[in-house]
Amino acid sequence: MYGPENMAGSADTTELLTRGAQGDSAAFTELAGRHRARLLGLCRLITCDKAAAHTAATAALRDVWRRLTGGGGTEATALPTASALFDRCAVIHSLALAPDSRAADPDHPYPEVDTGAFESALRRLPPRRRAMLALSDFAGLSYGEIADTMDEPPAQVRQEVGKARRELLRPAPTMR
Numbered sequence: 001m002y003g004p005e006n007m008a009g010s011a012d013t014t015e016l017l018t019r020g021a022q023g024d025s026a027a028f029t030e031l032a033g034r035h036r037a038r039l040l041g042l043c044r045l046i047t048c049d050k051a052a053a054h055t056a057a058t059a060a061l062r063d064v065w066r067r068l069t070g071g072g073g074t075e076a077t078a079l080p081t082a083s084a085l086f087d088r089c090a091v092i093h094s095l096a097l098a099p100d101s102r103a104a105d106p107d108h109p110y111p112e113v114d115t116g117a118f119e120s121a122l123r124r125l126p127p128r129r130r131a132m133l134a135l136s137d138f139a140g141l142s143y144g145e146i147a148d149t150m151d152e153p154p155a156q157v158r159q160e161v162g163k164a165r166r167e168l169l170r171p172a173p174t175m176r
Contacts, residue, residue: 017082021068028068032061035086038139042087045134046094048123056097060089087139088149091131098127121168132157133164 013034019027039060043053064085122130128150135146136157143161147154 013082023069028065031082039086039090042090042134042139043094045138046127046131047098048119052097056093057090059093060086063089084149091149095127095131125164125167129160129164132160136161
């Protein structure tokens with residue numbers, strides 16, 4: 001899992017989040033550095049595109065900074081967890097950049113020529129389902145945490161993640 005508990009640093013994540021909310025750009029830079037690789041991976045799984053993932057992750061980091069310094073509160077209890085804040089912004093920006101169905105357009109010029117079976121199967125998933133799967137299986141969030149992040153009922157999240165896993169196991173359609 002790529003959660004903040006596995007990230008090394010000199011300051012506690014809550015402390016960095018609180019200092020970032022107070023306008024401390026150095027604290028936010030350290031916090032963002034702890035989450036950047038995980039955000040890029042999450043965005044990559046949702047967008048299925050390296051350039052779009054980089055754009056979404058960068059936009060998510062900017063969005064988190066604006067939310068923190070925009071008066072969202074400076075007490076740790078008033079702030080969401082760092083992971084939840086970064087994940088929510090990453091999902092929002094990734095979904096905005098993820099096409100509805102790249103598999104429907106066989107002539108679409110993908111940036112990567114040989115994506116492999118997994119990425120091909122991932123591209124066939126609807127973007128919201130891909131996001132739920134990424135949050136569950138990549139970020140290690142519970143169905144309840146994903147529901148909070150994506151404003152969906154937990155039962156819907158559970159169903160969508162299950163569908164995504166089944167679709168990934170389904171063989172790719174053959175070209176005739």
